[in-house]
Amino acid sequence: MRFSHFSILALSGLSLASPVLERRADAVSLLTDLYATIQTYTGAINATLAPLSVSSSPLEKAAALTDVGASLSSITDALKAATSSVKAITPGSASKRSALSPSTIDAQAEPVAKRQLVEVGVILALILVELFATIAGAIAILGLAGLLVFLNPLTSALALLILAVEVLVDALLIAVIVLLDTLLTGLAIGIGGL
Ligand SMILES: *[C@@H]1O[C@H](CO)[C@@H](O)[C@H](O)[C@H]1NC(C)=O
Secondary structure (H helix, E strand, O other): OOHHHHHHHHHHHHHHHHHHHHHHHHHHHHHHHHHHHHHHHHHHHHHHOOOOOOOOOHHHHHHHHHHHHHHHHHHHHHHHHHHHHHHOOOOOOOOHHHHHHHOOOOOOOOOHHHHHHHHHHHHHHHHHHHHHHHHHHHHHHHHHHHHHHHHHHHHHHHHHHHHHHHHHHEEEEEEHHHHHHHHHHHHHHHHHHH
């Protein structure tokens, strides 16, 4: 008797929490796809840069800049598309959403919800590191000036994606924001050093 009562409570708790779990699972798979897409473009950028060095001719660098710029624009497009997908699976406005699916997560579902949130943070961190390591390589060879026109839209698309993911998973991703800030600052320090 006591057991079945507990089971029903646990089940209803899970079903209440499941919209949050589902959204986080969606976020994980969406970001995993995005990471794979981004790697095809960063791979292309690396391949373009591979035969070059700082002392390559201006003509070679100009040709590389065109290719790298195109890949960076494709990454920006991929980030924007992912942001649209994230928004599309985010139900309603913030107030409506919290009314439909409470963000309070049942104790039973909490470990799953936490693990999902960690996964979302880890994939976003992988994406950030992949992007900035590749961008740093491009800046080292091609210089920042020519790349800025591609980097500005990319970084704002990145910030908008993180914002949209935060709304979707119903949690702040402080560590991811700190990482983004650190990477951007690192780039700025690199700029100062040039
Ligand atoms: C491209 O190069 C950067 C810098 O070495 C590296 O971090 C990144 O993983 C590389 N990406 C691919 C897909 O090769």
